[in-house]
Amino acid sequence: MPVGGAGGPGDGAAEPGTVRPGGRTARVRAAVLEAAGDMLAEQGFHGLDLAEVARRAAVGKTTVYRRWGTVAGLVADLLTDMAEQSLPRSDTGSLEEDLLANARLVARTLSDPRQGPLFKAVIAAATCDARTAEALHRFYEVRVAEWAPCVQEAVERGELPGGTEASDVVRAVSAPLYYRLLTTDAPLDEAAARRAAGAAVAAARAGAFVRTP
Template sequence: MTGEGAEPGTTRPGGRTARVRAAVLQATGDALVEKGFAALDLADIARRADVGKTTLYRRWGTTAALVADLLVDMAEQSLPRADTGTLLGDLQANALLVRRTLTDPRQGELFKAMITAATCDERTAAALHRFYEIRIAEWAPCVEQAVERGEVPEGTDAHEVIRAVSAPLYYRLLASGDPLDEAAAHRAAEAATAAARAGVYAGEAGRVV
């Protein structure tokens, strides 16, 4: 979003302003990992980023706006989707990317903090939902290409297939505490591929019986 009417902190200027934004978002991520959303404080973030408090209040205004902008930045910087030539190969690449992100010492804790924040702050929740919409849309063509190749039935819901890959990995991160290893990533991709091939995501018309 750019220009008149843009949300605070969501414009994409260059030069010094871009450097200030990068420093502020880095500081916001650091503070989230260390303290969690409830303890975020604009003055502390300004100190960490070596930026005047008035700059933060003028451009973002609230900690929720900072977290929302951080999610926008993370979505924009995420790696592009794979194109291995097969649905299983593409979904394995997706699963391994999700697994690598969630097990990263900083990124994993950052996602936990933002998911926690989203449970109690509507703006953060909306930003988190938008983040996943962007990432799912990035990977959905993997499934659409698989339909074109005849790997999965016509009418397969590409977004549901991509969600099915990452869901068990987030469950391990946030709920069960089971190992989030490469084997788990491969199983998630294999399960989603098998279900898609069986027509589970294409409704009754595309289901193999």
């Protein structure tokens, strides 16, 4: 459900997510991001406090403030880490099976007791915080790019019309699952995953995602 240090805005330091740390720096980052993810899942974006994150992670407040600067900076780094840690795409040689694997992964993630509330919190925050929105967009760009080759290869095999926009097909798999998460209390189960993948495949074969001039 994605390193590096950054100070406050305008201090010339690297933005979170642009420098990959190692050793103790990596351990500090991992502890801080885990604490931040826990707090997001428990309390939402507006309950996220850098001092409390530092306490939970057993890290000095100065380190957290110097490195991430703001709550938005911390969330941006968390999303970067989540994108990098997400499972790689499946490659079964079948469009239906590849997209079903994607749907199952999305459903499993959003159903997770920690990851589901975390995503809800970040999505809610992105509606009112520009930096969080930018980080969320980058997260999904990474994930869509990971799975787009499934669709591109299907086009090459002749399973889909030429000119099919691969990224749109991948988004079409996830869209009904996120809508279900955010607007209902219905389970994100195997049936939901199969419907989402099947609908995306059917629409793609019908040419719904072919690029137009």
